[in-house]
Amino acid sequence: MSPDALVRMVLFSESLMLVVGVLLLVAHAAWWWWYDRWSAVRVNAVRASLREALAGGDRNPGFTRDFVRLPMRLQIYLLGELAPHLTGVERQSLRRLAQRAGLLAKAERLCRSWFWSRRLFGAKICTLVGHPAAVVLTLLTDRNPSVRAQAIEWAIHRPEPAVVEALLGMLGDRDGRCRFAAQDTLVKLGHAAVAPLIAYLATADHDGTLGALEVALTMADARLLAPATALARAESPAVRARAIALLGALGSAEGVALVERALDDDAAVVRQAALRALGGLAHWPAASRVAKLVHDPVWDVRRQAALCLRAFGAPGALFLRQLRHSDDPVASSVARYALDLSAIGATA
Amino acid sequence: MSYTLAAAIEALMGPVEAAVLAYFVLINVCYTGLLVAAVFEMRRTRNEAVGINDHIVVGSRLAPTISILAPAYNEEATITASVQSLLTLDYPNLEVVVIADGCKDQTIDVLKAEFSLVEVHRAYAPRVHTKGVVALYRSVRHANLVVVDKLNGGKADALNVGLNLASGELVCAIDADTLIERGALVRLARPMIIDPEVVATGGTIRPVNAVPTKNGQVLDVTVPRNMLAGVQVVEYLRAFLLGRLGLNRLGGNLIISGAFGLFRREPMLAAGGWLHDTVGEDMELVVRLRRLGYEQGGPSKVIFVPDPTAWTEVPESWGVLGRQRDRWHRGLTDTLWRHRRLIGNPHFGAMGLIVFPYFVLVELLAPVVEALGLVVLAGSLAVGLIDQTFALLFFALAIGIGLILSVATLLLDQAAFMRFRRPRDLAWLVWWSVAENLGYRQMTVYWRLRGLWKYMRGRSDWGAMTRKGFATKPPVSSARPS
Numbered sequence: 001m002s003p004d005a006l007v008r009m010v011l012f013s014e015s016l017m018l019v020v021g022v023l024l025l026v027a028h029a030a031w032w033w034w035y036d037r038w039s040a041v042r043v044n045a046v047r048a049s050l051r052e053a054l055a056g057g058d059r060n061p062g063f064t065r066d067f068v069r070l071p072m073r074l075q076i077y078l079l080g081e082l083a084p085h086l087t088g089v090e091r092q093s094l095r096r097l098a099q100r101a102g103l104l105a106k107a108e109r110l111c112r113s114w115f116w117s118r119r120l121f122g123a124k125i126c127t128l129v130g131h132p133a134a135v136v137l138t139l140l141t142d143r144n145p146s147v148r149a150q151a152i153e154w155a156i157h158r159p160e161p162a163v164v165e166a167l168l169g170m171l172g173d174r175d176g177r178c179r180f181a182a183q184d185t186l187v188k189l190g191h192a193a194v195a196p197l198i199a200y201l202a203t204a205d206h207d208g209t210l211g212a213l214e215v216a217l218t219m220a221d222a223r224l225l226a227p228a229t230a231l232a233r234a235e236s237p238a239v240r241a242r243a244i245a246l247l248g249a250l251g252s253a254e255g256v257a258l259v260e261r262a263l264d265d266d267a268a269v270v271r272q273a274a275l276r277a278l279g280g281l282a283h284w285p286a287a288s289r290v291a292k293l294v295h296d297p298v299w300d301v302r303r304q305a306a307l308c309l310r311a312f313g314a315p316g317a318l319f320l321r322q323l324r325h326s327d328d329p330v331a332s333s334v335a336r337y338a339l340d341l342s343a344i345g346a347t348a
Numbered sequence: 349m350s351y352t353l354a355a356a357i358e359a360l361m362g363p364v365e366a367a368v369l370a371y372f373v374l375i376n377v378c379y380t381g382l383l384v385a386a387v388f389e390m391r392r393t394r395n396e397a398v399g400i401n402d403h404i405v406v407g408s409r410l411a412p413t414i415s416i417l418a419p420a421y422n423e424e425a426t427i428t429a430s431v432q433s434l435l436t437l438d439y440p441n442l443e444v445v446v447i448a449d450g451c452k453d454q455t456i457d458v459l460k461a462e463f464s465l466v467e468v469h470r471a472y473a474p475r476v477h478t479k480g481v482v483a484l485y486r487s488v489r490h491a492n493l494v495v496v497d498k499l500n501g502g503k504a505d506a507l508n509v510g511l512n513l514a515s516g517e518l519v520c521a522i523d524a525d526t527l528i529e530r531g532a533l534v535r536l537a538r539p540m541i542i543d544p545e546v547v548a549t550g551g552t553i554r555p556v557n558a559v560p561t562k563n564g565q566v567l568d569v570t571v572p573r574n575m576l577a578g579v580q581v582v583e584y585l586r587a588f589l590l591g592r593l594g595l596n597r598l599g600g601n602l603i604i605s606g607a608f609g610l611f612r613r614e615p616m617l618a619a620g621g622w623l624h625d626t627v628g629e630d631m632e633l634v635v636r637l638r639r640l641g642y643e644q645g646g647p648s649k650v651i652f653v654p655d656p657t658a659w660t661e662v663p664e665s666w667g668v669l670g671r672q673r674d675r676w677h678r679g680l681t682d683t684l685w686r687h688r689r690l691i692g693n694p695h696f697g698a699m700g701l702i703v704f705p706y707f708v709l710v711e712l713l714a715p716v717v718e719a720l721g722l723v724v725l726a727g728s729l730a731v732g733l734i735d736q737t738f739a740l741l742f743f744a745l746a747i748g749i750g751l752i753l754s755v756a757t758l759l760l761d762q763a764a765f766m767r768f769r770r771p772r773d774l775a776w777l778v779w780w781s782v783a784e785n786l787g788y789r790q791m792t793v794y795w796r797l798r799g800l801w802k803y804m805r806g807r808s809d810w811g812a813m814t815r816k817g818f819a820t821k822p823p824v825s826s827a828r829p830s
Contacts, residue, residue: 007741014748021755022778028762029774036769117395146395153404176542184408218409299473306471337471344466344488 039074046070046078054086054093067101072121075103079128091130098129111135116144123150132157140166145175152181159192167193168200171211179211186215194221201227206236213242220249232258237267244270248277260286268298275304279311287312291319294331302330306338317342365728368721375717376749378710382594383756389597390589390764393654402534405541406438412517412540413441414533414610417510419503420446420524424453428462430524433564435490439533443492445510446524450500456483459495464488476508476621484513503606504622504629511621514613521630523607523660527556527564532656536610539651547637547647548611550604551656552588554767555581557664566659569767571776576669578780579788580662586757592652595706599698600638601650602683602707606630608658615640615647626686628679635687642696654764670795677715677799684708715796722790747785754781 046066067075079098086094098104103125110122112135119139126136127150137158139151152170155163167189170182186193193215201212213231216224224246231243244262247255262274263286275293278286290312293305306323309316320342323335405411416434420427427446434444448455459465465485472484479501487493498509507521518540522528532551539546557580558572572578595601604611609630619636622629634650641648663669684691684707691708693700725743728734758777761767768774 004738004741007738007745011741011745011748014745014752017752018748018755021752021759025755025759025762025774025778026771028759029769029771032766032769033771176544177538180408180410180541181404183410184404187408187410214410303471303473333469333471336469340466340468341486344468344486 039070042066042070043074043078050078050082050097053097054090064097064101067097067103072106076121076124076128079125083128083130095129095131098125098131104129104131104133107131108133108135111139116142116147119144119147120150123147123154127154127157130157137163137166140170145173145178148173148175149177149181152178152185155185156188159189161196164189164193164196165200168196168204168208168212171200171215172205172208183211183215187218190219191221194219194223198223198227201231206239209234209239210242213239213246217242217246217249220246222250222252225250225252225255229254229258232262237265237269240265240267241269241273244273245277248273248280251281256281256283259283260289263289263293268296268301271296271298271301272304275301275308279304279308282311282313284312284315287315287319290316291323294323294326294334295328299330303334303337306334307341309335310338310342364720364724365733368717368724371713371717372721372746375710375714378706379590379749379753381598382590383753385594385597386590386757386760389593390654390760393593394764402438402531405534405537406440406531408440411440412537413443413515414439414518414520414537415443415445415510415514415516415613416520416522416533417507417514418444418446418522418524419449419506419510420451420455421449421500421503421506422451422453422455423524424451424455424458426525427455427458429564430527431459431463431493433527434522435493436530436564437528437533438530439537441516442533443494443514443516444490445514446493446495447506447510448495448497449502449506450498456495456497460485463490463493463495465493465495472513474512475617476512478505478508478512481509502624504624504626507629508621511613511616517613518610519613519616520608520610521606522609522658525661526553526607527561527566527659528608529657529659530565532608532658533610535656536608536653539653540610540612543649545647546612546649546651547615547641548604548609548634548650550592550601550609550650550652551658552654553584553605553607553658553660555584555662556659557662559659561659569773570770571768571773571780573776574664575780575783576664576666576788577662578776579784580669582754582758582777582780582784584662585761586754588652589654589760590753590757593654595703596652598706599702601652602635602638602699602703603631604634604650604652605658607660608656609634611637612647626679626682627675628683631679632683632686635683635690638699639687639690639696642699666791670791670798673792673795674799674802677712677796678803680707680712681800681803684712712800715793715800718793719797722793750785750789751781754784 049066070078083091083094095104107122107125110118111126111133113119113122119142123136123139125131126133136151136154139147140155142148142151148170152167155167164186167182167186170178173179173182186197197212197216201209201216204212209231216228228243228246228250231239232247234240234243240262244259247259259274259277262270265271265274271293275290278290287309290305290308294302294309296302296305306320309320317339320335320339323331324339326332326335418430418434423430431444431446446459448459465487467483468486470481470484479499481496481498483497485495485497487495494513496509496513498506511519518537520533520536536549536551539549555572555577556566557574557577558570560567560570571581592601592603606629615637619633619640623632626632638648638650640646663672684704690696690700690704692705725739729736729739755778758774758781768777
């Protein structure tokens with residue numbers, strides 16, 4: 001084939017591709033134009049009947065009729081729009097309405113699908129309406145991380161020990177979104193998760209312990225004092241730091257003593273955690289020990305010590321005023337910074 | 349023309365022509381590969397977005413803290429709107445650090461008045477060396493707002509001051525005049541939450557010219573009717589959705605836009621922050637972070653995320669655009685030269701074997717070969733090596749491939765995000781894809797060559813940039829909220 005003929009052939013193929021591309025663009029735009037208008041009318045109608053149904057104790061036959069006519073994506077969109085704002089009786093009404101519309105049965109079917117995207121949709125529907133279907137439990141070990149993460153979010157509706165244990169096992173999941181979702185769900189489960197969390201902390205590996213301590217810190221339940229006390233003596237500085245932070249959040253006499261002792265820890269990250277904890281507790285009797293840490297070799301510890309003194313109120317301010325005139329320029333600087341923040345009431 | 353000269357030109361043209369043709373094939377194979385990779389990558393990121401609900405992150409106390417670093421230089425007209433929009437972003441643990449880089453206008457006074465700033469003592473650990481800090485301010489009304497006034501030292505220096513002062517686990521570098529969509533931070537942080545190996549993520553930048561805005565938020569998406577701005581809408585889409593998204597799958601990115609990028613703070617501090625003595629500090633930083641990740645162990649992945657969007661004003665004058673492109677090419681050249689050890693180096697995995705050679709062969713050398721191609725075409729025509737019809741057909745073929753890539757990118761964007769909802773906007777986009785080839789593309793070749801020339805002569809100035817500003821732009825009368 002001559003070069004001229006080859007170029008002509010390529011040009012012809014290019015033109016064909018271009019025409020197809022532009023036609024696809026136009027077709028896509030036209031479809032959306034039509035779909036926007038088609039869906040807007042129906043979604044508004046369902047939204048109105050859903051509102052009426054919820055207000056009237058879920059007795060509105062019009063809702064079911066309109067709802068089942070919508071495509072699944074729009075059904076999920078509508079539920080997602082409304083569900084996070086509903087609690088108690090209204091939430092139960094929403095679940096009954098979804099059941100009457102056949103959505104819950106459909107969601108359970110989807111959860112058993114071979115395709116991960118369908119399983120994801122199934123789990124999503126169950127999460128949105130708060131449907132405690134047993135089939136979603138199996139998705140906690142799904143091979144797809146997106147599905148696992150969705151199932152973890154759903155677990156808030158099944159606060160049983162077995163489920164909580166499964167969630168705790170996921171604090172060491174290889175996928176970050178699952179770890180994050182597991183931590184978040186455990187925090188939201190609150191009371192139900194405390195006892196299994198204590199048991200988990202006794203046996204978990206390093207990463208699992210760190211994740212669990214983060215959850216524990218956010219919960220700050222008094223029953224966590226014993227594991228926090230034990231872990232405050234752990235080998236890993238990261239674990240010690242989080243345990244000290246937890247003790248600071250719990251605030252017992254025994255815990256405060258341990259936090260004070262942590263001011264002399266070899267690891268800067270632990271000293272910093274102890275200072276933050278004492279500041280949070282406003283434990284002013286430790287002021288003189290804290291003031292010494294304004295001269296710590298690590299800058300972050302010095303700054304935290306000054307902020308801790310600031311959190312002590314008047315006793316801390318006395319030390320800060322003294323430190324302001326220190327020969328140590330860094331100590332003087334962080335003290336002035338903390339005093340300035342006190343003056344404007346800002347959080348550092 | 350004498351017979352011997354014509355013969356000499358003919359003898360020279362043969363191999364050059366063959367080389368240019370080979371390059372033409374190579375570059376288009378690369379682009380096609382990127383397009384295919386981008387389609388798969390878009391599917392993956394869309395699925396990922398479904399998998400982790402944004403509202404979990406937004407509603408969680410466990411979300412990592414993000415410090416937004418917003419350097420500002422003489423931004424008195426837009427700074428209030430910019431900071432207000434930053435403070436209202438959807439993210440639970442957020443700190444905003446505004447760095448006034450030796451402003452000569454009233455930027456600091458405006459900030460003081462609008463956000464009730466009070467000066468506090470300057471106490472911070474200067475882990476990265478910077479120019480001096482003049483004053484540090486905290487807001488009485490917004491506990492998460494920090495404002496720094498510093499001596500002028502350029503954008504990189506300002507960002508380094510912000511890096512020293514930031515308290516977040518993650519830092520987000522932006523331009524002070526960039527508009528960030530409300531939910532963008534959550535989406536940008538998503539890969540960091542999923543994978544601890546990710547050191548930086550970047551989002552899509554779109555031109556805000558002609559787009560109506562209010563209180564730092566985009567009201568509607570329209571396509572500019574101004575040629576330069578319109579062509580850049582297509583160009584940006586191609587660069588982000590085709591280039592960067594495709595590279596995600598082929599070995600990772602080397603560029604995170606300086607206007608909107610998220611980084612892990614500790615590796616940044618360990619790497620020494622942004623470099624001062626380069627005009628391509630954003631690219632240089634990303635390459636350095638990835639390189640250190642490979643050399644010393646630690647996070648080294650750089651991910652482009654297509655759905656979080658930031659809006660920025662693009663130049664509408666040839667002069668300003670020329671200076672910008674010339675600077676970008678100098679930055680690219682400088683970064684590739686500084687890290688030349690990585691080219692083809694298997695120690696750096698796909699980055700050394702695929703991404704770096706791609707940047708050298710396609711991004712760096714494209715203007716040289718394109719200019720050479722035009723010269724060869726003209727020379728071949730002059731000595732009668734090729735006939736006019738063939739030359740025209742070949743030129744049309746080259747333009748056609750570019751057009752196909754542009755239309756494919758538009759399709760990808762529309763299928764994934766459906767940003768442009770009015771048919772006439774789509775028509776304008778297709779038109780700008782065509783118009784780009786009629787002068788604009790040739791000018792960018794010239795500007796990039798100029799940048800290369802300046803780099804070889806040791807020029808490292810930024811060139812003046814002028815902006816109109818977009819404090820609040822009303823929607824056009826026919827605009828409907830999207």
